[in-house]
Amino acid sequence: MSLLPQGWESGAAGGAPPSTVVGALAAHAPPSLIAPPAWRRIESFVSTLPAAFFWGIFECRLAPADERVDMLLCASRRHGGDGALGRALEGGAHRFGPITPFLQAWVEPDGPLADVPLIWIEHDLLAEGPSAPFVQFCVDPSYPVAHETPLEPSRLRALAARGAGLLLGEPANDGAMDRLAACAARLPEGGRIVHVGVIPHRGSRDLRVLAGVPTFAVQGWLAAIGWPGDQAIAADFLSLLGAHVPLASVQLDLGDAVRPTLALEFPLLTRPDRDPRWSAFIESLVARGLASPEKGRAALGWIGDATYDLPGAPWLTNVQRQLDIKLVLSADGTCEAKAYLCFHPRFVLL
Structure with a gap:
């Protein structure tokens, strides 16, 4: 998930059903x-959902075959998702x-x-x-x-343990919680722990953690927390776009212990037709065998927005389409590229 979402003018509870947004x-x-x-499968799935989500993502793989x-869906207190x-x-x-x-x-x-927004x-x-x-x-x-100082490591640990315990149906892994607090304590200035989660249906009680870290400081932080993965691959990932993305x-x-799996996510915040860096980024993924040319071009073509008169919505709805690229280094040393096709609807008052 991107660390840099846009603002929304409307609440999720009053929005159109997810099926109408996805249909558009x-x-x-x-x-x-x-x-x-x-x-x-997407259409069948969203037809069962309540109107409680203000942001969605289709997670696609860029590998040729x-x-x-x-699918990921976000519910926010700020936008009425908890009530819905x-x-x-x-x-x-x-x-x-x-x-x-x-x-x-x-x-x-x-x-x-x-305290979970x-x-x-x-x-x-x-x-x-x-x-x-599963939940993050x-x-x-x-x-x-x-705009506020991040939670102190001990408070962060306690909040993460409460949430993870509810998701696991048993007390959270103390070792994982200790690692979380240690990782938070070693963050560089400007770094924050943003999301945590667990994926029990995959047979793991590990904690999945998403942090926002100044791009130039990522490798130093990984070394400080004892990440055992391949620093050369991490450096290569960061070199693809790191100088243009201040926060990774x-x-x-x-x-x-800290596991070797690593994922880095890059949000595309400018239009590809006006910023040649994005095409160069995709070409670099293709050259590394991480993306097919066709899928890379299709991902860049997702970016944009359109306004619709959706059934069930009280006003016209503008749906913005953004793109994040996620690069994953797995524990076995294999690499993968994913496209996050992000969408978020906003009411338009005319």
């Missing part, structure tokens, strides 16, 4: 990234499976997760059906403005 995007969804079978598509999810939980029409105890705690105004719910949209939902939750109470999204997995 069909004309902009490049088939090289979202093949027709994957698009049908990989057609997997996952609370009503959905009370009504019982929407099923959230193993993450229900977490959601029930999050929607409580003064509950144990009151927003949450991301993700599903792997597999051919046999969507995976169990924000542990920076002032996000996205980030850095994703790590923490257990009793």
